[in-house]
Amino acid sequence: MGISTEKIEKEILKRSLEEFNRTNSPPRGFEDLPEIPAERYINAEFNDLEKEAIWNKCWLYAAHTDQLKSPGDYILWKDAGVPIIIVRSEDDEIRAFYNTCRHRGSSVVRENSGNTTRFVCQYHSWAYDLSGKLDFVPDSRDWKSLDKSCKNLIPVRCELWGNLIFINQNIEAMALKENLGVVDKILGQFQLEKIRYVGKRSWEVNSNWKVCQDAFMEVYHLNTVHPDTVSQLLDHKGAVMVLLLNGHSIMTTPNRSKLSADGLKVDESGGSDASNAYGSGDSQGKSGTPLEIETVTELARNNNLSFNFFPNIVTPLNPSGFPFLQFWPVTLNTCRMDVHWFSPNWGEGELPNKKAWKERMDLFDEILLEDTLNIPWIQKSLESPGFKGVPLNYQERRIYYTHQEIDKVIGDKSIPEKCKVEPVLDKFVENWS
Numbered sequence: 524m525g526i527s528t529e530k531i532e533k534e535i536l537k538r539s540l541e542e543f544n545r546t547n548s549p550p551r552g553f554e555d556l557p558e559i560p561a562e563r564y565i566n567a568e569f570n571d572l573e574k575e576a577i578w579n580k581c582w583l584y585a586a587h588t589d590q591l592k593s594p595g596d597y598i599l600w601k602d603a604g605v606p607i608i609i610v611r612s613e614d615d616e617i618r619a620f621y622n623t624c625r626h627r628g629s630s631v632v633r634e635n636s637g638n639t640t641r642f643v644c645q646y647h648s649w650a651y652d653l654s655g656k657l658d659f660v661p662d663s664r665d666w667k668s669l670d671k672s673c674k675n676l677i678p679v680r681c682e683l684w685g686n687l688i689f690i691n692q693n694i695e696a697m698a699l700k701e702n703l704g705v706v707d708k709i710l711g712q713f714q715l716e717k718i719r720y721v722g723k724r725s726w727e728v729n730s731n732w733k734v735c736q737d738a739f740m741e742v743y744h745l746n747t748v749h750p751d752t753v754s755q756l757l758d759h760k761g762a763v764m765v766l767l768l769n770g771h772s773i774m775t776t777p778n779r780s781k782l783s784a785d786g787l788k789v790d791e792s793g794g795s796d797a798s799n800a801y802g803s804g805d806s807q808g809k810s811g812t813p814l815e816i817e818t819v820t821e822l823a824r825n826n827n828l829s830f831n832f833f834p835n836i837v838t839p840l841n842p843s844g845f846p847f848l849q850f851w852p853v854t855l856n857t858c859r860m861d862v863h864w865f866s867p868n869w870g871e872g873e874l875p876n877k878k879a880w881k882e883r884m885d886l887f888d889e890i891l892l893e894d895t896l897n898i899p900w901i902q903k904s905l906e907s908p909g910f911k912g913v914p915l916n917y918q919e920r921r922i923y924y925t926h927q928e929i930d931k932v933i934g935d936k937s938i939p940e941k942c943k944v945e946p947v948l949d950k951f952v953e954n955w956s
Contacts, residue, residue: 576932608642704771
């Protein structure tokens with residue numbers, strides 16, 4: 524049965540109080556972390572190792588079931604660098620296949636999304652049904668013994684977490700929910716099987732993907748980068764970081780009991796621009812009342828509850844809806860940040876109150892802009908001969924843990940010495956289940 528969600532939340536709240544009361548060095552037993560080598564952000568060989576191990580062998584969020592509402596609906600997913608078809612088949616199952624005809628290797632899908640009854644190669648018209656089965660070959664008389672059952676589309680691991688679709692090209696990977704472990708239990712309160720898809724916005728950032736993601740895994744920077752926005756909403760002195768198995772982690776940051784209005788517009792209910800961006804009842808249902816996931820507990824209502832789903836998702840959760848921030852490498856020193864937005868279930872029909880959602884997303888973009896203006900400068904500094912390594916403090920340990928897990932997935936023997944991080948955080952990983 525394992526630990527209950529209630530016990531987990533009590534433990535986090537206890538640690539938050541301890542953080543507020545802590546006046547000196549980190550807790551007993553926590554030593555200064557080794558520096559993260561700057562080479563990890565600028566080394567082409569290490570970047571290639573990440574491509575092989577991380578993007579080809581880890582569970583990656585790909586889509587929401589709202590994007591595949593009817594049998595025959597498909598999307599062409601290319602974020603991991605390999606074109607993959609994700610389709611709702613005639614039996615209502617969601618499946619994934621490599622977008623590669625088994626004849627001469629041409630693609631069977633060229634549009635980014637659509638609806639079809641079969642996939643037809645545009646080279647020689649080999650055709651496949653929605654379950655990937657090869658069911659038509661022109662001029663089949665020209666083969667003496669073609670076994671069509673051996674030439675079906677090659678499937679890709681595809682599993683659901685509620686309404687969220689994840690892809691993994693590693694056929695030997697553990698099941699998605701097994702990989703998530705206690706994360707799945709904690710997020711049960713958010714009813715992922717009912718959440719709805721609002722939309723996506725994307726940012727092109729001139730940095731290595733890890734530089735960009737690192738910026739969203741600590742709150743040490745709030746007073747400097749977000750003095751008039753997020754810092755007015757959250758109190759980083761009470762932040763708690765929890766390291767979980769398989770590279771996942773939690774960060775909770777308490778909401779300030781009384782928000783300062785300096786530099787902020789405050790509405791009649793006392794909410795700020797920053798609080799509206801993270802979610803404060805501005806996403807309304809058809810009746811005009813705020814949409815909320817009623818089962819969400821007090822921890823997520825009184826704190827910014829942020830998860831890192833290894834390898835590339837950061838999400839600040841909120842009962843009125845939330846974003847997934849997802850980080851993708853484009854080149855060694857450029858990346859893309861996708862921001863996927865999800866809403867509580869609004870029932871039938873289109874998304875209600877689109878104007879309120881646009882305003883909320885626009886406000887969140889303003890906060891992201893404060894971060895992304897700084898990130899390219901960091902990348903340039905990392906590329907300088909004057910910078911050798913990244914020293915991280917106790918608050919920033921989630922960053923180190925993610926890098927440690929990257930090395931674990933790649934395999935120590937494959938990594939150049941100048942790029943390695945020492946696995947020093949294992950004893951701080953919670954064995955919650």
